[in-house]
Amino acid sequence: MRRALMVLWAALLLVLFMVVYGGLDQVLPNTLQEQYVANFQEDTGARNAVTGIYLDYRVFDTLFEALMLLVSVIGIIHFSVHEGEGGDRHG
Amino acid sequence: MAEEYRSRIISIIIGVLYPFILLFGFYIILNGHLTPGGGFQGGAILSAVLMSRYLVSPNQDIRLDSLQIVEKMAYALIVAVPLLFLLMGVGGRLDKTVYLVLMNALIGIKVSCGLSIVFFRFVFYESR
Amino acid sequence: MLKVFLVLMVVFAVMAVQTPKLRQAVVYLGIFSLISSFVYLLYSAPDVAIAEAVIGSTLATILYLVALKKYAVYTIYFTDTVDSGLEEAVAARRARILELVEGFCTERELEAHVIYTAEGKEQIQQNHSYDLIVMQEGEAVTVCGSRESYHVDGIRSHLLEKDKGAGNRLRFQVQTEEEEVGP
Structure with a gap:
């Protein structure tokens, strides 16, 4: 079991290495990236491409990322131990 | 934490750095559409201000429940603002800039509140 | 330049794992985060570099130190x-x-x-x-x-x-x- 896992891991590393150094461009076309980089200034009005992408092209991702942070905060509040029930009153 | 364990060097250095970190955080949030940075990074810096304040004076005098309310309101606004701009149909360049700055500021507020709540919950409520 | 910092990252990661004292390991981890944020900067990703510097070097280090103090x-x-x-x-x-x-x-x-x-x-x-x-x-x-x-x-x-x-x-x-x- 352990040996099989190690073999699998080594194969995964090898594939990763080949993908990274064997040229990712041939595997996946990056026309979308070129289009974003060429057009983001007119489309979004931002001069920082990252902001243009995460607040305009991919705003849906941003919404759910913020929701994820909110849910994790709620979870932490739920699971952290109250020292007495008066914790929230002066907290 | 007893009184003698508190470091005088740390309190003086943080007292000097405090406004600069605050300024840097606001700069990163408000210039997110021009320079590298944005709401998330600036919010994290703003919550680092609160954490360094904990290092100087570990008192429980921060109202976590109001921080929580602020965070939820900010999330509601984060959902509402893109919808609003979408429905109104923005066109001009100024509108887009206003949208970006507004969203960055909201995300910054939300992230700083969230990380502060996580930290102070962990510090004050998580008992051994 | 870049390779020096990559090697330094590996060195600090190994040191953080191998140190017997946990508090020193946390400090090594903070230095590791700082170097990795600089490496992000060299890869021309300043946004990620800022996030890594703030979260990895500041928030995570303070949180680990508080956890060690509590435990x-x-x-x-x-x-x-x-x-x-x-x-x-x-x-x-x-x-x-x-x-x-x-x-x-x-x-x-x-x-x-x-x-x-x-x-x-x-x-x-x-x-x-x-x-x-x-x-x-x-x-x-x-x-x-x-x-x-x-x-x-x-x-x-x-x-x-x-x-x-x-x-x-x-x-x-x-x-x-x-x-x-x-x-």
């Missing part, structure tokens, strides 16, 4: 090699030495966790992680502190000071090298 358990192994017979005297002596150690723990805000065992010192050192081993052999009490604990010097001076008048025939060791404490 301060002081593990004490207690062995005694005395047969039954003078049990009351043994119990009194055990109570006295443990009272000394626990006084030290409350002074330093540690939580004393005492484990009574029949294993010998070498077995404990090989099999368990410990902060202090108290061995009682009749009249003599040998205390052995771990080199990985932060409080070795503190508890040595504490026991030395408190034991001065009592005449417990106390010996204090730090892992391998021995030294005599008390009269």
